[in-house]
Amino acid sequence: xxxxxPQLVKITFDGIEVEVEPGTTIMQAARKxxxxxxxxxxxxxxxxxxYKPLPTSGGKCRACLVRVAQGSAKDPRPMPxxxxxxxxxxxxxxxxxxxxxxxxxxxxxxxxxxLLINHPLDCPICDQAGECHLQDxxxxxxxxxTRYEEDRRTFDKIDIGPYVQLHMTRCILCYRCVYTxxxxxxxxxxxxxxxxxxxxxxxxxxxxxxNDFSGNVIDVxxxxxxxxxxxxxxxxxxxxKPEDAHRDCDKCCGKTTLWYRGDEVIRVxxxxxxxxxxxxxxxxxxxxxxxxxxxxxxEGPTKVKRSSVISANKYRADLVKKPDFAIKMAETQYKRIxxxxxxxxxxxxxxxxxxxxxxxxxxxxxxxxxx
Numbered sequence: 001x002x003x004x005x006p007q008l009v010k011i012t013f014d015g016i017e018v019e020v021e022p023g024t025t026i027m028q029a030a031r032k033x034x035x036x037x038x039x040x041x042x043x044x045x046x047x048x049x050x051y052k053p054l055p056t057s058g059g060k061c062r063a064c065l066v067r068v069a070q071g072s073a074k075d076p077r078p079m080p081x082x083x084x085x086x087x088x089x090x091x092x093x094x095x096x097x098x099x100x101x102x103x104x105x106x107x108x109x110x111x112x113x114x115l116l117i118n119h120p121l122d123c124p125i126c127d128q129a130g131e132c133h134l135q136d137x138x139x140x141x142x143x144x145x146t147r148y149e150e151d152r153r154t155f156d157k158i159d160i161g162p163y164v165q166l167h168m169t170r171c172i173l174c175y176r177c178v179y180t181x182x183x184x185x186x187x188x189x190x191x192x193x194x195x196x197x198x199x200x201x202x203x204x205x206x207x208x209x210x211n212d213f214s215g216n217v218i219d220v221x222x223x224x225x226x227x228x229x230x231x232x233x234x235x236x237x238x239x240x241k242p243e244d245a246h247r248d249c250d251k252c253c254g255k256t257t258l259w260y261r262g263d264e265v266i267r268v269x270x271x272x273x274x275x276x277x278x279x280x281x282x283x284x285x286x287x288x289x290x291x292x293x294x295x296x297x298x299e300g301p302t303k304v305k306r307s308s309v310i311s312a313n314k315y316r317a318d319l320v321k322k323p324d325f326a327i328k329m330a331e332t333q334y335k336r337i338x339x340x341x342x343x344x345x346x347x348x349x350x351x352x353x354x355x356x357x358x359x360x361x362x363x364x365x366x367x368x369x370x371x
Contacts, residue, residue: 128224
């Protein structure tokens with residue numbers, strides 16, 4: 001018997017129509033548009049707590065708020081408030097406004113300001129700098145000014161097991177690490193403790209997380225709250241060279257990214273997709289104990305997005321080709337230099353030519369003003 005495919009739902013997102021399966025969220029629909037056309041990647045709402053491999057994630061940070069201008073074809077009324085796109089499912093005929101709505105963009109500025117209220121300016125020393133989602137979010141949607149004058153909250157650093165260190169001062173309470181621990185182990189030992197501005201990620205009775213997949217909380221953390229103790233202060237991510245590699249592992253998929261400093265492997269991470277989300281979780285053995293090239297089968301350089309700081313001015317020109325729009329703009333908008341003119345070094349001649357050029361420029365300005 002033939003399987004009947006579910007009828008697709010058509011929605012309009014920032015003026016672009018897309019068909020998706022029922023149950024798809026607005027965020028996933030926006031990502032589908034960007035995956036079909038890479039030039040539309042800027043349309044995708046930012047996500048600080050949503051993480052596709054973690055089904056229960058989303059709805060915490062409010063970074064992905066959008067306006068639903070039309071709820072559905074049956075009920076065209078707009079939704080009264082902005083809604084989180086990561087947990088709001090699409091309806092037939094829905095019209096969504098994201099980058100085209102000023103209220104959405106203004107709200108995101110407020111969300112950035114709220115997330116930065118207690119977040120310290122640790123970027124110069126933070127290992128997450130260069131691949132930090134909060135840095136990207138603040139750069140793309142934040143405001144230059146801040147109204148916060150109170151003391152920021154602070155916490156002592158905590159060692160969660162032998163490999164992970166928790167900087168709760170940097171944490172934005174996205175809950176990703178909690179959901180990750182829920183899915184990769186039957187005995188989660190950490191969670192969110194206390195309430196309000198006293199909330200923190202903590203271990204129960206200071207117990208350590210010692211399961212074989214605990215290191216994945218480092219990869220899912222969007223900021224520098226959970227860091228790799230074996231990589232701390234070793235290098236900046238934009239000075240390293242990532243290579244895809246794999247090995248036969250009886251615990252995980254064994255597919256990783258090796259980060260090189262010269263010939264030395266200084267850290268190992270799980271591979272991530274276009275949206276910075278882990279494809280497959282890896283075990284602690286692959287992550288922390290296999291730091292030699294001989295332990296791996298190299299597949300080649302990791303493909304890095306042009307927008308990433310990792311590719312800045314140096315990373316594989318054949319993989320991340322620099323855009324030629326600057327050259328085209330120069331050809332169309334700037335006057336070519338006449339190299340046939342003699343090279344003048346005499347000061348009197350230079351002074352005389354400068355006076356003549358100024359007079360010609362003033363004359364052109366007067367003609368334009370009179371006309």
